[in-house]
Amino acid sequence: xxxxGESSVTVAEAVKSSRSGRIRVRRAGTAQDPxxxxxxxxxxxxxxxxxxxxxFVLAFIYAFSDIRIGSNTIHFVGLANFRSVIQSPSFxxxxxxxxxxTIFSQIVVIIGSTILAIALENAFRGRxxxxxxxxxxxxxxxxxxxxxxxxxxxxxxxxxxxxxxAVHLYxxxxxxxxxxxxxxxxxxxxxxxxxxxxxxxxxxxxxxLTAIPKEIPEAAxxxxxxxxxxxxxxxxxxxxxxISVAVLFGIIFTFTDIAVVYILTAGGxxxxxxxxxxxxFFTGILSGDIAAGAAISLFLVPLLVIIAxxxxxxxxxxxxx
Amino acid sequence: MRSLVWRKLGHWIVxxxxxxxxAFPFYWMLITxxxxxxxxxxxxxxxxxxxxAPTLDNLRLLFGQTLYLRWLGNTVLIGxxxxxxxxxxxxxxxxxxxxxxxxxxxxxxxxxxxxxLVPPTLLFLPLSRVVAFLGLQDTxxxxxxxxxxxxxxxxxxxxxxxxxxxxxxxxDAALVDGLTPFGAFMKLxxxxxxxxILTVVIFTFTLVTQExxxxxxxxxxxxxxxxxxxxxxxxxxxxxxxxxxxxxxxLIASLPIAFVYNLFLDRFIAGFTVGAxxx
Numbered sequence: 094x095x096x097x098g099e100s101s102v103t104v105a106e107a108v109k110s111s112r113s114g115r116i117r118v119r120r121a122g123t124a125q126d127p128x129x130x131x132x133x134x135x136x137x138x139x140x141x142x143x144x145x146x147x148x149f150v151l152a153f154i155y156a157f158s159d160i161r162i163g164s165n166t167i168h169f170v171g172l173a174n175f176r177s178v179i180q181s182p183s184f185x186x187x188x189x190x191x192x193x194x195t196i197f198s199q200i201v202v203i204i205g206s207t208i209l210a211i212a213l214e215n216a217f218r219g220r221x222x223x224x225x226x227x228x229x230x231x232x233x234x235x236x237x238x239x240x241x242x243x244x245x246x247x248x249x250x251x252x253x254x255x256x257x258x259a260v261h262l263y264x265x266x267x268x269x270x271x272x273x274x275x276x277x278x279x280x281x282x283x284x285x286x287x288x289x290x291x292x293x294x295x296x297x298x299x300x301x302l303t304a305i306p307k308e309i310p311e312a313a314x315x316x317x318x319x320x321x322x323x324x325x326x327x328x329x330x331x332x333x334x335x336i337s338v339a340v341l342f343g344i345i346f347t348f349t350d351i352a353v354v355y356i357l358t359a360g361g362x363x364x365x366x367x368x369x370x371x372x373x374f375f376t377g378i379l380s381g382d383i384a385a386g387a388a389i390s391l392f393l394v395p396l397l398v399i400i401a402x403x404x405x406x407x408x409x410x411x412x413x414x
Numbered sequence: 415m416r417s418l419v420w421r422k423l424g425h426w427i428v429x430x431x432x433x434x435x436x437a438f439p440f441y442w443m444l445i446t447x448x449x450x451x452x453x454x455x456x457x458x459x460x461x462x463x464x465x466x467a468p469t470l471d472n473l474r475l476l477f478g479q480t481l482y483l484r485w486l487g488n489t490v491l492i493g494x495x496x497x498x499x500x501x502x503x504x505x506x507x508x509x510x511x512x513x514x515x516x517x518x519x520x521x522x523x524x525x526x527x528x529x530x531l532v533p534p535t536l537l538f539l540p541l542s543r544v545v546a547f548l549g550l551q552d553t554x555x556x557x558x559x560x561x562x563x564x565x566x567x568x569x570x571x572x573x574x575x576x577x578x579x580x581x582x583x584x585x586d587a588a589l590v591d592g593l594t595p596f597g598a599f600m601k602l603x604x605x606x607x608x609x610x611i612l613t614v615v616i617f618t619f620t621l622v623t624q625e626x627x628x629x630x631x632x633x634x635x636x637x638x639x640x641x642x643x644x645x646x647x648x649x650x651x652x653x654x655x656x657x658x659x660x661x662x663x664x665l666i667a668s669l670p671i672a673f674v675y676n677l678f679l680d681r682f683i684a685g686f687t688v689g690a691x692x693x
Contacts, residue, residue, distance in 0.1 A: 133509055136502075227432060236643065240645065249457070377539045397532070
């Protein structure tokens with residue numbers, strides 16, 4: 094987009110400068126006025142430095158210190174926090190769970206949202222209301238949606254269990270404790286998070302899908318390719334760039350999320366759903382050990398750097414093509 | 415012909431399954447809201463229908479005996495202030511980055527984009543100390559100061575795309591007419607960008623209502639909470655869950671947000687496609 098803007102400017106510039114030199118000078122002034130430009134973006138950049146840059150650096154400083162809630166002194170302790178964090182069993186579980194949580198919910202979300210985006214692509218009667226209903230999990234505050242699920246997955250009054258009992262799959266009072274058994278609890282938080290992310294991923298894919306020129310799949314269909322062949326050999330390959338964008342955002346939103354786990358299970362039972370962000374919260378805020386909490390949350394950074402790099406590559410490739 | 419019928423049928427089956435799964439929790443909130451407690455807590459009852467007369471008791475409890483209205487008010491107040499801060503910082507910055515600063519603008523734009531990949535769960539611990547240092551802990555001002563960290567980068571990114579689509583000739587004409595560059599920005603660019611600015615207002619507001627970890631960390635008194643932390647944390651007393659009122663609280667706060675968000679969704683998504691979608 095920017096390239097187009099630039100080239101149209103040069104054309105306009107050439108036309109104008111051929112008529113009057115004065116305008117050309119003023120033009121150049123607007124486009125490149127560094128003082129005004131700096132004055133206009135400086136407040137935002139300084140504010141962001143203060144509330145993102147400073148705490149980002151502080152996170153590293155704290156992780157190498159002995160800071161606690163309520164303490165006024167701070168000492169440098171080297172790698173002590175990292176050593177004790179890495180040795181704690183909770184951390185190992187949380188690190189592993191973070192990956193399980195992220196990978197499995199991304200699989201669910203990508204498969205689900207690809208199907209749903211294709212189903213929503215063409216206009217049909219009732220699309221508006223269906224779109225609204227489908228989007229609800231993403232647009233409603235997640236902490237409130239999670240409370241809704243907590244009721245649906247209740248240990249005693251779960252509606253899912255009522256149905257399971259009603260169709261005689263389980264005997265009364267012996268139906269699964271969704272949030273009370275380690276594997277089921279992990280499956281539950283994965284599914285609730287996927288539920289929340291699926292609409293977001295769907296609308297991103299939908300944006301990509303509508304940008305695919307219709308002639309190609311239509312021509313293939315005229316040539317006798319069936320629905321499934323067109324889907325797997327044309328539509329989905331053409332969606333890959335946008336699918337990669339959805340996955341990259343999805344990984345960030347999942348790997349760094351705390352609300353679903355905090356509300357549904359608080360990391361339990363026995364740390365079986367503990368993830369890095371929730372462990373950082375429990376360690377740093379509830380136990381007051383800010384230093385150890387900061388050390389735990391720093392384990393998010395390597396993945397974020399990788400994602401940022403991949404995101405820029407996707408953007409760069411999109412610009413070239 | 416037969417394959418066409420199958421395709422149509424398959425299409426609707428897919429749509430209905432997804433819609434059902436995604437919207438079910440909200441349907442369940444709705445039905446729970448109007449049920450009597452005795453109906454909710456009886457395992458013999460079919461939970462899909464009203465086994466006792468519908469009731470407004472849960473709503474009365476929610477509005478009469480909890481801080482729910484207070485939380486809604488706090489959320490709106492925080493939202494309005496954060497929107498104001500976000501506009502003041504993001505609109506000029508986005509314009510400068512889109513227009514005035516040439517190649518540096520692009521690099522800074524990318525840097526801004528990267529900042530919205532930095533998650534709250536990485537920053538909340540150091541920010542809790544910053545907030546304490548500023549003397550803001552346990553007030554709504556703690557989150558007012560911090561929320562622009564995610565609303566500003568997002569808004570700059572969204573507005574940059576918007577400003578770039580305004581033809582430069584318009585501004586050139588204004589300059590020829592004797593306006594200063596800043597005058598052209600205030601009197602020409604801002605007025606014709608109202609729909610972009612409105613999008614930013616809506617999304618800043620919804621991002622604020624959805625935020626969880628900062629409010630949970632910085633604010634400990636129930637009176638000062640936002641709705642998205644107040645409901646899940648403070649509406650549960652001890653281990654007692656008032657499910658009817660809880661579900662009402664979730665539904666009432668969710669629906670208006672969902673409704674406005676839905677109106678502006680397409681623009682919002684444009685901010686996330688990273689140029690992988692043209693147009």
